[in-house]
Amino acid sequence: MLSRADENTYLGHYERKIKQSFDDIVPTLKRISAIQHEPDFEGHAQKIARDSLGFPMPEDVLKNAWVDQLDMRRLFAWCVFQVYVRFCDDFYSTAPTGAAEELAGFLQSCGFHSLDISPCADGRLAHVVRYVLRLSPRAVRRKSYAGALFDVEDSVQKWVQTExxxxxxxxxxAADSATRYLKVVVYHFSSSDPEHQGCAAHGSNTEKAAQAGLEKxxxxxxxIENGFCCGASIDLLLIGLDTDTDAIRIHVPNAAGEIVLERFIESAELYSKTFDMGRDQALKTIDTAIRVVEPDVADGMCRLVAKLIENNISQIDYVKENYGKTYPDIGHAERFVGAGIGFEDIQIRNLMYFxxxxxxxxxxxxLDVGIKIFTGLNVKHGxxxxxxxxxxxxxxxxxGQQRAAQRCERVANALAQRYSSLYEKGLLHIMQVVRDCDSNESLQVLMCTAEQDEAGGH
Amino acid sequence: MLSRADENTYLGHYERKIKQSFDDIVPTLKRISAIQHEPDFEGHAQKIARDSLGFPMPEDVLKNAWVDQLDMRRLFAWCVFQVYVRFCDDFYSTAPTGAAEELAGFLQSCGFHSLDISPCADGRLAHVVRYVLRLSPRAVRRKSYAGALFDVEDSVQKWVQTExxxxxxxxxxAADSATRYLKVVVYHFSSSDPEHQGCAAHGSNTEKAAQAGLEKxxxxxxxIENGFCCGASIDLLLIGLDTDTDAIRIHVPNAAGEIVLERFIESAELYSKTFDMGRDQALKTIDTAIRVVEPDVADGMCRLVAKLIENNISQIDYVKENYGKTYPDIGHAERFVGAGIGFEDIQIRNLMYFxxxxxxxxxxxxLDVGIKIFTGLNVKHGxxxxxxxxxxxxxxxxxGQQRAAQRCERVANALAQRYSSLYEKGLLHIMQVVRDCDSNESLQVLMCTAEQDEAGGH
Incomplete structure (x- = not known):
């Protein structure tokens, strides 16, 4: 049995705490809504808010409720933003980010000086680094794209910086160490409802998702090889994630770095196989399984793949323990959209569409995919x-701070313009934040459309 | 007398040839317009076009003229694009690009392994590399921005690639050679009408333009210094251009790389001073003048500044010879807007807004600045x-080609959307082109709104 029970307890506590704080918003607002025309509404509402959410509502919104009625859309968005800001600040002090240095050392021992992962932007993959693969977000670069179709130029740029x-x-x-930059794509599928709950960007077609990832x-x-001379190259790894169970398949490359789509190992199978084994025997079984799939695998790559399988076995166990055979939310259930660059703190499943x-x-x-998802999740419920x-x-x-603030404003304006029909009806709210990623400081909130116009909008 | 007469003759011939081919468009179209309802219009019009412009008009446009009237807007845009494509193809075979290797060697001897120039996007500075400073475009990076306010992140990225x-x-x-990356900003002003014909982005205020350039x-x-360790740094140079005469001022940095706005030398003054001198004496005079302005100038920088002044003296002479005291077009007279990445071929004054x-x-x-300029130049004349x-x-x-084509399409669509009121009236025409910059091949025209809908629009 390779599953690490202590780690699972710890991660479970963290996930439930965060999710709960978002899930408390709607019931709380329902209670507040129900009493909005009662006497002493403001005091009563603030008590409910403080008790259930831990923070008060904006006074102005409550104060004006008697005139018309509570602007629940604004209040809802405001609460989501509040919870996010609190969660994010918390992340940099208490979150389980794992052992970054240990991971970096291990990766180098396998022949990789950089691990650059592009999962799908789907919120059901947001926890892929910390939970599914049990890696430290601090030692991994993650850039998510719809369909995992990452931007090649952006990755080339990162490679140049790294080298x-x-x-x-x-x-x-050192540059002369015999290690390489490793780029990983994580595509996804749904084992229990493959034709509907797979990757929307690839029409829920697992083969297409895998093929497109490999092509990228x-x-x-x-x-890299054609753009730079002197034998420049990188290593590649393709991983598929079953978003219902968090089990993975890894397409094992051969020593020449070639990936054949049909050659993959599945962690679910190894989970069952090693369930009753001692640690040594279990690890040996994994190693053998990898070499059966690809006899010509490089040793370092084999060690990395084995570690990912071992780590993922804990996650399979985690899902079984906490949720049973599959997650209850096998479909989308994100709480908000995150747009821009950052969001290292988002390591929780189905929390944010990135x-x-x-x-x-x-x-x-x-963005269009994200807005479509949220049209189903939120807009159709008002x-x-x-x-x-x-x-x-x-x-x-x-x-740097000033330029980040300008980018925020530019992107926020462009969003409001692109989705103007939602925005004008109050069905799209935007909060602009920046953060100094060299420090452990809090998010800086620059603007929020869910603030009252008098206070916000500056 | 430092002016190089042969080079001036050569450059003059090239400039006149290009400009003339654009300037022939309007008179030719006027002649064609005048006969559009006459018998045998098509044959007659094609003869006029071939004789004056060297290429025929699109047959479809001529053929439909009898129904309504000639779509002159479309025809005008079509001709401008045609001339540009021909000019561009010509550039890579016959244009005077100067001696790139010689320049690279000279720069290194002065202590610079890379010369990265950001002039203002104004078309009156489009010839700054090849004409004003007499450098080889092949050995210089040029990225133009309104007000010369270049993008710092973009330059950092280029620095990283270069290093x-x-x-x-x-x-x-080699990386251990004692040379540095040199970033140059060229701002501009107008000596004969300083309050109207200076840099629009800085309200035609020369001091503001210089100050903003220095701040960037x-x-x-x-x-660079804060983002990278181990003593990373770059060298800086600030140049002002008088767009009426092409004379320059160079703000000479001291040995520590500091630039004081008030300390500059003017090529116009040195032009007069050295006019009757032999070459050796003239060069000595320039060297002395630089050291008077900044006694603490580094030797390599002093040599570069001296070379730029010497080169610019030829350009001052060129303008005097060909145009007299100032250019006849001291204001904007660009023929088209260029948007995207490339345009190495544009080394001619007042041809393109970049x-x-x-x-x-x-x-x-x-872009807004560009559209504003062309609203005055073109739109108000229909x-x-x-x-x-x-x-x-x-x-x-x-x-790479496919990604470039996708970017073209994305940008063209965004342009049509941003300037939809012009676009819908046929007052904005867009041609999408890509080019393989590793070869000497022609432009590839992907789409052109000035083609007839039947033929184009694909």
Whole structure:
């Protein structure tokens, strides 16, 4: 039995706490709504809010309720944003981020100096780093894209930065160390409802999702190999995630780095196989299984794949323990959309739909998918889509904060324009935040459309 | 007398040839317009077109003239695009691009392994590299921005690429060579009408333009120094251009790289001073003048500044010879807008307003300035704004062409949306082109709104 019970308890507590704080919003607002025309409404409402959510409602909104009625859309978005800000601040002090240095060391021992993961932007993959693969978010680069169709130029740029740092600073290791940049794509599917709950960007077709992921990976490698001389190359890994159970399949590359879609191992199978085994025997079984699938696998890659399978076995157990055979929410149940660059704190499943972008113009396809999901989740129930626009910046670079703030404003304006029919009806609310990613400081909230116009809108 | 007569003759011939081919469009179209209801109109019109412009008009447009009347807006845009495509193809075979290797060697001898120039996007600075400073475009990076307010992150990215190439490939020189990346800003002003014909982005205020340029330069250096360790830094240079005469002022930095706005030398003054001198004495005079302005100037920087002054003296002479005291077109007279990445071929004054951009969302401020300029130049006379959307790509990277084509389409759509009132009236025409910048091949025209709907629009 490879599953780590202590870690599962810890992660379970964290996930439930966060989810609960979002799930408390609607029942609380219902209670407040029910009493909005009663005497002493304001005092009563604030007590309910403080007791259930831990923070008071904006006074102005409550005060004006008698004139017309409570602006529940605004209040709902405001609460979601409040909970997010609190959750995020908490993350940098208490969240389970795992052992980053240990992971970096392990990766280097396997032949990789950088781990760059592009999962699908789907909220059901938001926990892929910390939960599904049990890695430390601090030692991994994650950029999510709809359909896991990552931007090749963006990854090339990151590769260039990474390699220069090795030459100039010897970090994370010297440029002449025999390690490579590893790019991972995580596509997804649904084992219990494959034709409806798979990846929307690929028409819920698992083969298409895998194929498209592989093509992107190969394009990235070709861009490096052809764009740079002197034997420049990278390593690739393709992983499929069953979003119902969090079990994974890993397409094991051969020693030449080639991936054949049909050659993969499944963690669910190894979970059952190793369930009654001691640790040593279980690890041996995993190693053998990998080498059966791809006899020509490189040793370092084999060790990494084995570690991911081992880690994922804890997650399979976690889902079984906490939710049974599958998650109860096998479909979308995100609480808000996150657009921009940052969101390291989002390591929880089905919490946020992630649109990694510099501009709405480039991110339009991803955003459209997100808005469509939230039209089903929120808008059709009369609730708004809460969008957090966030750009992290490096505080030690002068002007960085200012430039991040400008990007926030530009993206927020473009969002309001692209989805103007929702925005004008109060069915799209936007909060603009920036964060200094060199520090452990809090988010800085710059603007929030759910604030009253008098106070906000500045 | 330092002016190089032969070079001036050569450059003059090239400039006149290009300008003339654009200037022939309106008279030719007027002649064609005048005969549009005459018998044998089509044959007659095609003869006029071939004789005056060197190419025939699109048959469909002529054929339909009898029904209503000639769509002159479409025809005008079509001709501008045709001339541009021909000009551009010509550039890569016959244009005077100067000696790139010689320049690279000279720059390194002065202590610079990379020369990255950001002039204002104003068309009156489009010839700054090849004409005003007499440098080879092949050995210089040029990215134009309204007000010369370049994007710091974009420049940081270029710095990272440049430095990695030095480490990995030893190009243009080894990473341990004692040379630095030099960033140059060129702002501009008008000596004969300073309050109206200066830089629009800075309210035609020369001091503001210089100050803003300096601030950007310092921000870039701070981003390098704070964003990277181990003594990373760059060198800076600030140049002002008098767009009436093409004379320059150079703000000479001291040995610590600091620039004081008040300390500059003017090429116009040195032009007069050295006019009757022999070459050696003239060069000595320039060197002395630089050291008087900044006694603490570094030797390499002093040599570069001296070379730029010497080169610019030829340009001052060129303007005097060809146009007299000032250019006849001291204001805007651009023929089209160029948006995207590329346009190395544009080294001619007042030909193109350049909007260097990845997205309309980020480039909106620059584009708005361009559209405003062309509203005065074209729209108020009933003529459309011709916009060439162009993305160059590296042909040896698989998928590069396809990605460039996608960017073209995205930007063209965003343009049509942002300026929809012009677009819908046929007052904005867009041609989408890509080019493999690793080859000497022609532009590939992907789409052109000035083609007939039947033929184009694909």
């Amino acid at each position: 220069l740092r090795r030459y100039r600073e010897g970090k994370p290791n 990976l190969v394009s990235f490698r070709e861009a 649109s990694y972008l510099d501009t709405v113009e480039e991110g339009a396809a991803d 609730l708004p889509v809460p969008v957090v626009v966030r750009f992290d910046y490096h505080g030690h670079i002068p002007g | 990695l190439r030095r480490y990995r490939e030893g190009k243009p020189n 330069l310092v921000s870039f250096r701070e981003a 909007s260097y951009l990845d997205t309309v969302e980020e480039g909106a401020a620059d 003529l459309p704004v011709p916009v060439v959307v162009r993305f160059d790509y590296h042909g040896h990277i698989p998928g």
